[in-house]
Amino acid sequence: MEGLSVIVPCYNKVELTRDCAGSLARIRLSNIEFIFVDNGSTDDTTGFLKTLTGKFRNCQNQENIGLIRAFNQGASLARYGTLVFMHNDVIIHDWNWPDRIADFLKTRDDTGIVGLYGARKIRRDGSFTGRCIVHSKLESGNLRNDYMEVAVVDGLFMAMKKKIYEEIGKFDEGYTMHYYDKDISLKAYINGYRNYVLNIPFTHRGAGTRSTIKPEADTALRDKMSNIFIEKWKSFLPLDVRTKGERIKDWIKKYV
Ligand SMILES: [Mn+2]
Numbered sequence: 001m002e003g004l005s006v007i008v009p010c011y012n013k014v015e016l017t018r019d020c021a022g023s024l025a026r027i028r029l030s031n032i033e034f035i036f037v038d039n040g041s042t043d044d045t046t047g048f049l050k051t052l053t054g055k056f057r058n059c060q061n062q063e064n065i066g067l068i069r070a071f072n073q074g075a076s077l078a079r080y081g082t083l084v085f086m087h088n089d090v091i092i093h094d095w096n097w098p099d100r101i102a103d104f105l106k107t108r109d110d111t112g113i114v115g116l117y118g119a120r121k122i123r124r125d126g127s128f129t130g131r132c133i134v135h136s137k138l139e140s141g142n143l144r145n146d147y148m149e150v151a152v153v154d155g156l157f158m159a160m161k162k163k164i165y166e167e168i169g170k171f172d173e174g175y176t177m178h179y180y181d182k183d184i185s186l187k188a189y190i191n192g193y194r195n196y197v198l199n200i201p202f203t204h205r206g207a208g209t210r211s212t213i214k215p216e217a218d219t220a221l222r223d224k225m226s227n228i229f230i231e232k233w234k235s236f237l238p239l240d241v242r243t244k245g246e247r248i249k250d251w252i253k254k255y256v
Helices: 014-024 045-050 067-077 097-107 162-167 180-190 215-233 244-255
Strands: 004-010 032-039 056-061 082-086 090-092 111-115 118-122 128-133 147-150 157-161 194-198 202-204
Touching (some): 004 067, 014 032, 032 045, 045 056, 067 082, 097 194, 118 180
Parallel strands (some): 004 082
Antiparallel strands (some): 111 157
16 A cells, blocks of 8 residues: 555644544554644644654644645655645544545546545635535534545545645645635646545544634635635636536525
Protein backbone atom coordinates (compact mmCIF):
# COMPACT_ATOMS: atom_id res chain seq x y z
CA MET A 1 0.00 0.00 0.00
CA GLU A 2 1.20 3.48 -0.79
CA GLY A 3 1.87 5.48 2.37
CA LEU A 4 -0.25 8.29 3.77
CA SER A 5 0.73 11.60 5.35
CA VAL A 6 -2.07 12.94 7.55
CA ILE A 7 -1.90 16.69 8.18
CA VAL A 8 -3.76 18.13 11.17
CA PRO A 9 -3.47 21.87 11.94
CA CYS A 10 -4.41 22.93 15.44
CA TYR A 11 -4.86 26.11 17.35
CA ASN A 12 -5.71 25.74 21.03
CA LYS A 13 -8.61 23.44 22.09
CA VAL A 14 -6.10 20.87 23.33
CA GLU A 15 -8.88 18.46 24.41
CA LEU A 16 -9.97 18.06 20.77
CA THR A 17 -6.39 17.54 19.60
CA ARG A 18 -5.80 14.96 22.35
CA ASP A 19 -8.87 12.93 21.30
CA CYS A 20 -7.95 13.23 17.62
CA ALA A 21 -4.36 12.07 18.24
CA GLY A 22 -5.67 9.27 20.45
CA SER A 23 -7.90 7.94 17.68
CA LEU A 24 -5.09 8.19 15.10
CA ALA A 25 -2.73 6.30 17.45
CA ARG A 26 -4.97 3.23 17.13
CA ILE A 27 -4.19 2.89 13.41
CA ARG A 28 -1.96 -0.16 12.90
CA LEU A 29 -0.26 0.72 9.64
CA SER A 30 3.47 1.06 9.17
CA ASN A 31 3.61 3.51 6.28
CA ILE A 32 1.62 6.35 7.75
CA GLU A 33 2.63 9.56 9.51
CA PHE A 34 0.63 12.20 11.39
CA ILE A 35 1.88 15.75 11.00
CA PHE A 36 0.38 18.12 13.57
CA VAL A 37 0.88 21.76 12.67
CA ASP A 38 0.59 23.88 15.79
CA ASN A 39 -0.46 27.41 14.83
CA GLY A 40 1.09 29.12 17.86
CA SER A 41 -1.33 27.75 20.44
CA THR A 42 -1.38 29.48 23.82
CA ASP A 43 -2.87 26.59 25.80
CA ASP A 44 -1.41 23.13 26.57
CA THR A 45 -1.42 22.11 22.88
CA THR A 46 2.30 22.76 22.38
CA GLY A 47 3.24 20.74 25.44
CA PHE A 48 0.89 17.92 24.51
CA LEU A 49 2.25 17.64 20.94
CA LYS A 50 5.79 17.28 22.35
CA THR A 51 4.69 14.09 24.16
CA LEU A 52 3.74 12.41 20.86
CA THR A 53 6.31 10.05 19.37
CA GLY A 54 6.60 7.33 16.72
CA LYS A 55 4.49 8.09 13.68
CA PHE A 56 3.64 11.56 15.01
CA ARG A 57 5.53 14.58 13.77
CA ASN A 58 5.22 18.05 15.11
CA CYS A 59 5.52 21.34 13.24
CA GLN A 60 5.57 24.41 15.45
CA ASN A 61 4.55 27.87 14.21
CA GLN A 62 5.26 30.93 16.33
CA GLU A 63 1.99 32.54 15.27
CA ASN A 64 -1.37 31.56 13.84
CA ILE A 65 -0.92 31.46 10.06
CA GLY A 66 -4.43 30.07 9.56
CA LEU A 67 -5.77 26.69 8.56
CA ILE A 68 -5.11 26.96 4.81
CA ARG A 69 -1.44 27.93 5.00
CA ALA A 70 -0.95 25.30 7.72
CA PHE A 71 -2.35 22.65 5.34
CA ASN A 72 0.11 23.68 2.60
CA GLN A 73 2.94 23.82 5.13
CA GLY A 74 2.14 20.32 6.39
CA ALA A 75 2.00 19.03 2.80
CA SER A 76 5.48 20.40 2.11
CA LEU A 77 6.79 18.22 4.97
CA ALA A 78 4.95 15.05 3.88
CA ARG A 79 7.02 11.92 3.19
CA TYR A 80 4.33 9.83 1.52
CA GLY A 81 2.50 9.94 -1.79
CA THR A 82 -1.03 10.38 -0.45
CA LEU A 83 -2.01 13.45 1.55
CA VAL A 84 -4.87 13.57 4.03
CA PHE A 85 -5.96 16.99 5.29
CA MET A 86 -8.01 16.75 8.42
CA HIS A 87 -9.46 19.00 11.13
CA ASN A 88 -8.43 18.33 14.72
CA ASP A 89 -12.11 18.04 15.72
CA VAL A 90 -12.80 14.98 13.55
CA ILE A 91 -12.95 11.45 14.92
CA ILE A 92 -13.23 8.60 12.41
CA HIS A 93 -14.93 5.52 13.84
CA ASP A 94 -13.52 3.00 11.39
CA TRP A 95 -9.82 2.53 12.26
CA ASN A 96 -9.33 0.86 8.93
CA TRP A 97 -10.02 4.13 7.09
CA PRO A 98 -6.47 4.63 5.70
CA ASP A 99 -6.72 1.29 3.86
CA ARG A 100 -10.12 2.18 2.50
CA ILE A 101 -8.85 5.54 1.24
CA ALA A 102 -5.72 3.98 -0.29
CA ASP A 103 -7.72 1.18 -1.95
CA PHE A 104 -10.18 3.65 -3.39
CA LEU A 105 -7.43 5.87 -4.82
CA LYS A 106 -5.80 2.81 -6.36
CA THR A 107 -8.93 1.42 -8.00
CA ARG A 108 -10.41 4.69 -9.29
CA ASP A 109 -7.68 6.57 -11.07
CA ASP A 110 -10.00 9.42 -12.08
CA THR A 111 -10.14 10.44 -8.41
CA GLY A 112 -9.28 14.00 -7.47
CA ILE A 113 -10.35 14.40 -3.87
CA VAL A 114 -11.90 11.83 -1.53
CA GLY A 115 -13.72 12.91 1.60
CA LEU A 116 -16.26 11.91 4.19
CA TYR A 117 -18.81 14.63 3.50
CA GLY A 118 -19.73 16.62 0.42
CA ALA A 119 -22.44 17.92 -1.84
CA ARG A 120 -23.69 16.85 -5.25
CA LYS A 121 -24.39 20.37 -6.43
CA ILE A 122 -22.74 23.71 -5.82
CA ARG A 123 -24.54 26.88 -6.89
CA ARG A 124 -23.10 29.94 -8.54
CA ASP A 125 -22.95 31.74 -5.17
CA GLY A 126 -20.94 28.89 -3.62
CA SER A 127 -23.78 27.43 -1.56
CA PHE A 128 -24.78 23.78 -1.66
CA THR A 129 -28.03 22.47 -2.99
CA GLY A 130 -29.53 19.11 -3.82
CA ARG A 131 -28.63 16.13 -1.76
CA CYS A 132 -26.03 16.83 0.84
CA ILE A 133 -24.30 13.69 1.90
CA VAL A 134 -23.34 13.13 5.49
CA HIS A 135 -22.52 10.03 7.41
CA SER A 136 -21.70 9.95 11.08
CA LYS A 137 -22.63 7.95 14.13
CA LEU A 138 -24.50 10.90 15.57
CA GLU A 139 -26.42 11.97 12.50
CA SER A 140 -27.83 9.19 10.37
CA GLY A 141 -26.36 9.71 6.93
CA ASN A 142 -28.18 9.57 3.64
CA LEU A 143 -25.32 7.83 1.87
CA ARG A 144 -26.46 4.30 1.01
CA ASN A 145 -23.60 3.20 -1.21
CA ASP A 146 -19.93 2.58 -0.43
CA TYR A 147 -19.07 5.79 -2.23
CA MET A 148 -20.68 8.55 -4.24
CA GLU A 149 -19.48 11.23 -6.59
CA VAL A 150 -19.80 14.78 -5.31
CA ALA A 151 -19.19 18.21 -6.80
CA VAL A 152 -17.29 19.38 -3.74
CA VAL A 153 -15.76 17.70 -0.69
CA ASP A 154 -15.97 19.35 2.73
CA GLY A 155 -12.67 20.48 4.26
CA LEU A 156 -13.15 18.52 7.48
CA PHE A 157 -11.41 15.63 5.69
CA MET A 158 -9.82 15.64 2.23
CA ALA A 159 -7.51 12.96 0.83
CA MET A 160 -5.66 13.19 -2.48
CA LYS A 161 -2.52 12.03 -4.23
CA LYS A 162 0.36 14.41 -3.63
CA LYS A 163 0.94 14.42 -7.39
CA ILE A 164 -2.57 15.75 -8.01
CA TYR A 165 -2.37 18.24 -5.13
CA GLU A 166 0.72 19.72 -6.77
CA GLU A 167 -0.68 19.52 -10.30
CA ILE A 168 -3.84 21.47 -9.44
CA GLY A 169 -1.95 24.12 -7.47
CA LYS A 170 -2.38 23.25 -3.75
CA PHE A 171 -4.75 25.17 -1.48
CA ASP A 172 -5.34 28.76 -2.62
CA GLU A 173 -3.88 30.99 0.09
CA GLY A 174 -5.91 33.90 -1.25
CA TYR A 175 -8.60 32.69 1.15
CA THR A 176 -7.83 33.15 4.83
CA MET A 177 -10.52 30.66 5.79
CA HIS A 178 -13.72 29.08 4.36
CA TYR A 179 -14.13 28.24 0.63
CA TYR A 180 -10.66 26.65 0.38
CA ASP A 181 -12.32 23.21 0.19
CA LYS A 182 -14.81 24.17 -2.51
CA ASP A 183 -12.02 25.90 -4.40
CA ILE A 184 -9.65 22.92 -4.46
CA SER A 185 -12.54 20.53 -5.28
CA LEU A 186 -13.38 22.64 -8.33
CA LYS A 187 -9.72 22.85 -9.33
CA ALA A 188 -9.58 19.04 -9.30
CA TYR A 189 -12.77 18.91 -11.38
CA ILE A 190 -11.61 21.34 -14.09
CA ASN A 191 -8.37 19.38 -14.36
CA GLY A 192 -10.40 16.32 -15.35
CA TYR A 193 -10.64 14.54 -11.99
CA ARG A 194 -13.75 13.51 -10.08
CA ASN A 195 -14.43 13.96 -6.36
CA TYR A 196 -15.95 11.35 -4.09
CA VAL A 197 -17.29 10.77 -0.60
CA LEU A 198 -16.75 7.39 1.02
CA ASN A 199 -19.20 5.81 3.40
CA ILE A 200 -17.03 5.91 6.52
CA PRO A 201 -18.62 6.86 9.87
CA PHE A 202 -17.14 9.89 11.60
CA THR A 203 -17.95 12.63 14.08
CA HIS A 204 -17.23 16.29 13.37
CA ARG A 205 -17.24 18.02 16.73
CA GLY A 206 -17.47 21.44 15.13
CA ALA A 207 -15.52 24.68 14.79
CA GLY A 208 -12.48 23.41 16.75
CA THR A 209 -10.00 24.17 13.99
CA ARG A 210 -11.18 27.74 13.67
CA SER A 211 -9.59 30.47 15.69
CA THR A 212 -11.48 32.41 18.32
CA ILE A 213 -13.04 34.97 15.96
CA LYS A 214 -16.31 36.47 17.22
CA PRO A 215 -19.44 35.56 15.21
CA GLU A 216 -20.00 39.05 13.72
CA ALA A 217 -16.36 39.24 12.58
CA ASP A 218 -16.73 35.76 11.12
CA THR A 219 -19.75 36.84 9.05
CA ALA A 220 -17.78 39.76 7.57
CA LEU A 221 -14.86 37.48 6.80
CA ARG A 222 -17.15 34.88 5.25
CA ASP A 223 -18.65 37.55 2.95
CA LYS A 224 -15.20 38.66 1.89
CA MET A 225 -14.14 35.07 1.15
CA SER A 226 -17.41 34.45 -0.66
CA ASN A 227 -16.71 37.40 -2.97
CA ILE A 228 -13.25 36.07 -3.80
CA PHE A 229 -14.76 32.66 -4.53
CA ILE A 230 -17.61 33.97 -6.72
CA GLU A 231 -15.29 36.23 -8.70
CA LYS A 232 -12.94 33.32 -9.37
CA TRP A 233 -15.57 30.70 -10.30
CA LYS A 234 -18.53 32.65 -11.72
CA SER A 235 -18.03 31.56 -15.30
CA PHE A 236 -17.83 27.89 -14.33
CA LEU A 237 -20.58 27.42 -11.73
CA PRO A 238 -23.06 25.89 -11.04
CA LEU A 239 -21.68 22.36 -10.96
CA ASP A 240 -24.21 19.59 -10.58
CA VAL A 241 -23.23 15.91 -10.56
CA ARG A 242 -26.70 14.60 -9.70
CA THR A 243 -28.44 12.21 -12.08
CA LYS A 244 -31.53 13.35 -13.95
CA GLY A 245 -33.66 11.17 -11.64
CA GLU A 246 -32.21 12.76 -8.54
CA ARG A 247 -32.76 16.26 -9.88
CA ILE A 248 -36.43 15.48 -10.47
CA LYS A 249 -36.79 13.91 -7.02
CA ASP A 250 -35.16 16.94 -5.38
CA TRP A 251 -37.39 19.26 -7.39
CA ILE A 252 -40.52 17.38 -6.32
CA LYS A 253 -39.42 17.43 -2.66
CA LYS A 254 -39.03 21.18 -2.89
CA TYR A 255 -42.14 22.16 -4.84
CA VAL A 256 -44.79 19.47 -4.45
MN1 LIG B 1 -13.90 21.37 12.04
